[in-house]
Amino acid sequence: METGGARERRDDGFSLLLPVYAGDDAGFLRLAFASSVLEQSQPPAEVVIVQDGPVPGDLAEELRRLAEESPVPVRLVVLPENRGLSEALNAGLAVCGYEVVARIDADDVSMPERFERQWRLIREGYDLIGTGMAEFERDHGTPGDVRVPPVGARRIREHARTHNPFNHPTMMYRLAAVERVGGYQPLGKMEDYWLGVRLIVSGARVENIPDPLVGYRVGSGAFSRRGGWAEARTEWRLQSEMRRIGFITTAQYLRNVVMKGAYRLMPASLKRVLFRRFVAGGLPGDRAV
Template sequence: MPEQLSLLLPVWAGDQPDFLTEAFRSSVDDQTRQPDEVVIVRDGPVPAVLEERIAKLAVTSPVPVEVVALERNVGLGPALDAGLAACRYAVVARMDADDISLPHRFAVQMPIIEGGADIVGSGLLEFGEHPDDVVGTRTPPTEPRDIRTRARFAVPFNHPTVVYRRALVQSVGGYTNFPLMEDYLLWAKMIVAGAQVANLAEPLVKYRVGAGAYARRGGLRQLGVEVALQWRFRSMGFTTGRQFARNVLVRGGYRLVPERVRRIAYRNVIATYRG
């Protein structure tokens, strides 16, 4: 039986109005199966031009839009948790404010959720200056066993592509605040809770690779978050002692190498690991 869908889209001061419009239109107006509502989370104050664009999208949208306006910038994880609390429907799709959904995205993903999956992601295309400037592809594992295996070392879902059941996400505590890792922690908690997982190899989202995308994945601060995450995985029983040591060595080392090397390592090791 068809289910209703909430689209969850966070926005913060650094987002560009034109990119937001493109993300919104591609995920709502252009979809062959449109979401039934959109929840925009305004993560703290934003420039006037961006505020005006959010308001315009809300009043011109073909589906209802609720804007959750947070008084201060709390970060992606807590902002998404606030948005989840505002979603009216049991199934939620994620979208970022600078990416592009392909027109058949929800028409392909929703039947998988309706068939019993708790979460379904997809492949994505990375692009640079414009949507046709494709610079890379991220293809996730598609077999449930392979998804669970990969999750013990690297992120098993492309976050901007996922559709999931809100109740399960909230039952395991939601995203919480692990900068650049909040999604990975959530997927691990869902898998431990017995989530039925699925991925499509087909790219259903175009992901904007902006300046600094790989720089943000490195540095001592991000190393500290990485180690804390791995300790969390070990304490949950999500990883073994050997997996913990491997992850700290390989993923921790990845945080410390120069950005140029990090880019190569991500594409050839982190993003392609299959267990």
């Protein structure tokens, strides 16, 4: 088990940050780990797994096995109680031994060339690199909808005023840039969006690879979970924060509050159609990088 604290970080590799909590599936975790560590053309130098509170026996056993058998060093950070994703990620960042960190969730899948392609751009001086991702329900070998992110600093900045410009499980970033803007901050399920906005405002160099280098597991109720009053309130809070730091104007704030509030409260079937039409498909002119 690892504890937090300042560390001298290396720049000849990157850390993989993987949060786990009681609701995760041991089999999905095994697949996420294998795809992001064992099957990568450029694997991470270390893996930092954060166990966010107590977990069931099969998941605890899988974590133990991964830590003991992985050819890549594993740092297991165990939080005594569930503290939520933001605190779990910050606890993991505190023990990362490398200046660059990549993210993956415990139920997603990385394509074999993912980190090699992101690392190449990080070495060119970028602070944050995201990628496209392909949704799947059961078999990542038969992907469904592809979420194509915006490419280029201008498109990313404009996109961020209405939607998250980065697919959150695909991020690779410089830890110093993230620390400068205050790390992850609690904001419902939008902590990654808020982090991306703060990085953009800080002047960080950001880019996306539009190709789907991550398989994103979704269930049949995914669009239902993106709705309701709790999600709408989180959305409104995010809009308020973006207006507070001057990232959006008052007019943009009012537009977003109305449109996004309506989106969060509409039926899941209509929400899915609109998401595919206006968010997942990317923008005309996006190119591979």
